[in-house]
Amino acid sequence: MNKQDGICLHLSDRKSMSYTEATIENSVTSITVDIADMVVSNRPGDKLITYSLGSCIGLAVWDPQVRAGGLLHYMLPDSSVSPDKAKDKPFMFADTGIPLLFKSVYKIGGDKKRLIVKVAGGSQMMDSKGVFNIGKRNYMVLRKLLWKNNVIIDAEDVGGFESRTMSLDIATGLVTIKKNKRIIEL
Amino acid sequence: MTVEIVDIVESVEQLPVLPGTTLRLINILSDVNTSIDQVVDAIRHDQNLTAQVLKLCNSAYFGLSRQIVSLQDAVTYLGATQLLQLVFSVHCKSTFSKNQEGYGLLAGMLWKHSNAVAIASEKIANHKNLKPTSGLLFTAGLLHDIGKVILDQALSEHYQQVLELAETEQIRFDEAEKIVLGFSHEDIGQMIANKWQLPEEIVATTKYHHESENYKGNDDQVALVVEVVHIADSLVMMLGIGIGTDGLRYRINENLINKYELKKDYIDRLGVEVLASLEKIEKLYGDQNSGS
Numbered sequence: 001m002n003k004q005d006g007i008c009l010h011l012s013d014r015k016s017m018s019y020t021e022a023t024i025e026n027s028v029t030s031i032t033v034d035i036a037d038m039v040v041s042n043r044p045g046d047k048l049i050t051y052s053l054g055s056c057i058g059l060a061v062w063d064p065q066v067r068a069g070g071l072l073h074y075m076l077p078d079s080s081v082s083p084d085k086a087k088d089k090p091f092m093f094a095d096t097g098i099p100l101l102f103k104s105v106y107k108i109g110g111d112k113k114r115l116i117v118k119v120a121g122g123s124q125m126m127d128s129k130g131v132f133n134i135g136k137r138n139y140m141v142l143r144k145l146l147w148k149n150n151v152i153i154d155a156e157d158v159g160g161f162e163s164r165t166m167s168l169d170i171a172t173g174l175v176t177i178k179k180n181k182r183i184i185e186l
Numbered sequence: 187m188t189v190e191i192v193d194i195v196e197s198v199e200q201l202p203v204l205p206g207t208t209l210r211l212i213n214i215l216s217d218v219n220t221s222i223d224q225v226v227d228a229i230r231h232d233q234n235l236t237a238q239v240l241k242l243c244n245s246a247y248f249g250l251s252r253q254i255v256s257l258q259d260a261v262t263y264l265g266a267t268q269l270l271q272l273v274f275s276v277h278c279k280s281t282f283s284k285n286q287e288g289y290g291l292l293a294g295m296l297w298k299h300s301n302a303v304a305i306a307s308e309k310i311a312n313h314k315n316l317k318p319t320s321g322l323l324f325t326a327g328l329l330h331d332i333g334k335v336i337l338d339q340a341l342s343e344h345y346q347q348v349l350e351l352a353e354t355e356q357i358r359f360d361e362a363e364k365i366v367l368g369f370s371h372e373d374i375g376q377m378i379a380n381k382w383q384l385p386e387e388i389v390a391t392t393k394y395h396h397e398s399e400n401y402k403g404n405d406d407q408v409a410l411v412v413e414v415v416h417i418a419d420s421l422v423m424m425l426g427i428g429i430g431t432d433g434l435r436y437r438i439n440e441n442l443i444n445k446y447e448l449k450k451d452y453i454d455r456l457g458v459e460v461l462a463s464l465e466k467i468e469k470l471y472g473d474q475n476s477g478s
Contacts (some may be wrong), residue, residue, distance in 0.1 A: 032419050035426060036461065051292070054426035054434055075425060075461070082456040085462070092458065124419060125434045126358065131450050134424050134457075162433040163290075163426065180349055181290060181431055 006043035007108050028169075033058075033071050035137040036092035040070030040104045044171040051165045053121035055135030057094070057142060057158075058166040059101060060118045062173040063110040070110075071168045072101040076134065094141040102151075117151055118175045118186050120166045122158040135159065156186045191339055191368040197336045198374060204382045207232040208277045215266045215321030216385045225261050235276060239264070242272055247470055253347070266321035267308065271301075274328055275471045281335060288341030289334055289430035296334060298464070299428025304328040305463045306418035307411075311454055314446055316410060326391040326411045327418055329384070333375030333392060340367045345431065352435050359435035360396050372396060387411040395419055398439050413442055425457050454474070 008031065033039045033050040040095075041048065048071040050058050062069030072091060079086035079093035090096040105115070122139040125132065139158055146153060157164070158176050165178040175186040188297040203209075210228040216219050228234050230327045236257055243260040244253055254260050261269065287448040289296075304327030311323055341348065344366050352362035360370040375392030390408045398416040401409055423429050442448070 014408070052295070052429050054429050055424040056426045076454050076457055078454070081451050082458045085458050092461075123424075123434050125424065126437045127440075128438055129440070131443055131448055131453055132420065132424065134453070161435045163429045163431065173321040174234075180433075181345060 006041065006046075008039065008041040008043050008046055009104060009108065030167075033073050036075050036089050036097075038070060038091045038097065038101055038104070040068070040101070040108055041170050042066060042068035047167055047169040048170070049165065049167040053164040053166060054123050055121070055133075055138060057119060057121040057138045058164070059098065059142065060107055060111070060120075060166065060168040060175050061101060061115045062118075062168060062170075062175075063105065063114045064116065065111070065114050066109040066119050067171060067173070068105060068108045068110045069168055069170055070101050070105045071166070074098070074138070077137045077175045090167040092185065094138060094145065096128070098142065098145050103145045106159055111124055115151070115153050116173060118155040118168075119153055119158060120164050120175075120177050120186065123160055123162055123164070126161060134169070157184070157186055194336060194340055194367070194369055194374065195377075197339075198377045198381060201336070201378060201381065204384075205277045207235055208273050208381065209384075211269065211273050212321070212325050212384060212388075215270060216325065216387070220263055226257050229261070230257055235273065238272060238276055239269070242268070242470070245470070251428065265438065267324050269320055270324050270328075271467060271471070272419060274325075279471075281332075284335075284337040286334065286430065288343075288345060289432060291334075291428065291430040295428040295430070296331060297428075298468075299422060300328045300331060301467055302422045302425075302427040302460055302464050303330060303415065303418045305467075306422055306456065306460045307414050309459060309463075310414050310417055311410075313452065314458075316414070322387050323411055323414060325384075326388045327415050329375070329388055329470040330391050330395045330415050330419060331371065331375065331406065332370035332378050333369075333373065336374045336378070337363065337367065337369065337371045338382060349431075358396060359432040389416045396436050398442070413439070413446075417442055417446060417448065421453065421457060422460065425461070427461075 018024040021074050030047050030049050031039050033048055039048050050071060050073040056073055059072045059089050074094050074097040075092050077094045079096045086093055086096045090100050124135040138165045162179040167176050176186050177186050214224050214228055239260050243263055279297055283294050285293045304324045307323045307327035348362045348366045351366060352359050360372055364370040372393050376389055379389040379392045387408050390401055391412050394412045395415050398413045401412045423434055
């Protein structure tokens with residue numbers, strides 16, 4: 001029996017933050033990352049997956065040396081619209097969720113210099129401008145935050161009108177995007 | 187008519203009628219002059235629903251200090267929106283909750299989307315202090331996409347064609363549905379709403395929720411419900427709550443942004459609130475197996 005040991009940290013909110021030590025057989029375990037949620041893992045059999053990215057952003061980071069990574073699905077750019085909610089659900093917002101994703105991946109062995117960063121989502125409705133362009137605002141905040149911290153985006157599939165499903169395979173770092181019923185590798 | 191169009195029309199005709207209690211409650215709760223007695227009267231003949239209403243009221247969720255035993259008290263306590271939520275989850279959830287291959291919606295996703303739009307619609311109306319009967323707005327929000335339930339099968343066979351047309355012509359997904367399949371999901375929604383003899387506000391919402399500017403009737407309340415659900419639907423789609431392979435290929439009526447004083451911060455806060463309310467409902471009525 002080929003067993004895989006490691007840590008999978010599922011943080012839907014701060015209160016329920018818990019480390020699970022898992023030992024599972026050699027098969028892929030799909031772990032769903034909900035809206036306003038994040039999961040990090042260094043368990044080789046884990047595949048993190050998030051559905052229905054509209055104007056929300058999916059951010060996947062992965063360290064090829066220690067094979068640890070995480071996937072974040074945030075909904076809005078700025079936590080200042082609801083500071084209380086941000087305490088409860090930091091992964092709802094870019095400004096609170098993104099730093100926490102990186103920190104959590106460092107905790108399980110990831111190193112900033114090695115991280116591969118991939119982005120998907122940020123769609124918009126047709127001709128939408130201003131107020132309703134949440135997708136663009138979500139993406140701009142991400143770019144700004146990463147730039148300030150000297151982090152480069154390695155690959156991205158953002159914008160357009162599609163709904164996307166994004167997954168990160170912890171063993172290989174493979175990121176896939178499913179949109180318009182087709183799967184592409186990012 | 188092509189064979190498929192005949193099939194679609196037949197599917198609508200074969201759709202079960204809305205349970206009598208549900209229909210009566212929608213109509214009663216849509217009327218501003220409704221009395222509690224009328225509501226109680228509509229429910230008490232349905233034993234199952236009566237039991238559910240009392241059970242909900244006495245659930246830990248509400249944490250009441252005394253037990254509620256009369257239907258009258260329960261109805262008064264719950265109010266129109268909670269009652270409709272309950273009625274729909276008892277009688278209609280299964281219709282919405284099937285896996286929809288055409289639209290790429292996993293089981294439960296359309297139900298989740300519909301609830302989110304219903305919640306957002308009420309919140310937008312409150313924000314502007316608009317008071318169409320709340321039951322009406324909630325129901326219109328909940329049923330706006332009902333046409334997708336029927337159109338799904340035809341779409342699953344022609345999805346690539348519809349998608350390609352929408353992309354090359356830069357038209358909305360529902361416009362492409364109409365050209366390729368003969369009907370858009372709004373056309374089907376309108377047929378269902380008519381078949382179920384729902385109030386005009388709901389019929390018009392199923393038909394015009396992606397093009398509120400094309401509602402040409404002169405009833406202000408109908409126009410209001412159509413517009414509010416249009417805004418709510420646009421927001422919920424953007425947030426990715428139960429969106430499918432049609433994605434965000436729809437347009438927002440930008441004129442409504444000024445009319446309803448929709449500022450950036452308000453829209454974002456509304457998103458936060460809708461997600462929170464949705465989570466509460468899911469806890470109350472059982473988890474949905476769905477994406478987010």
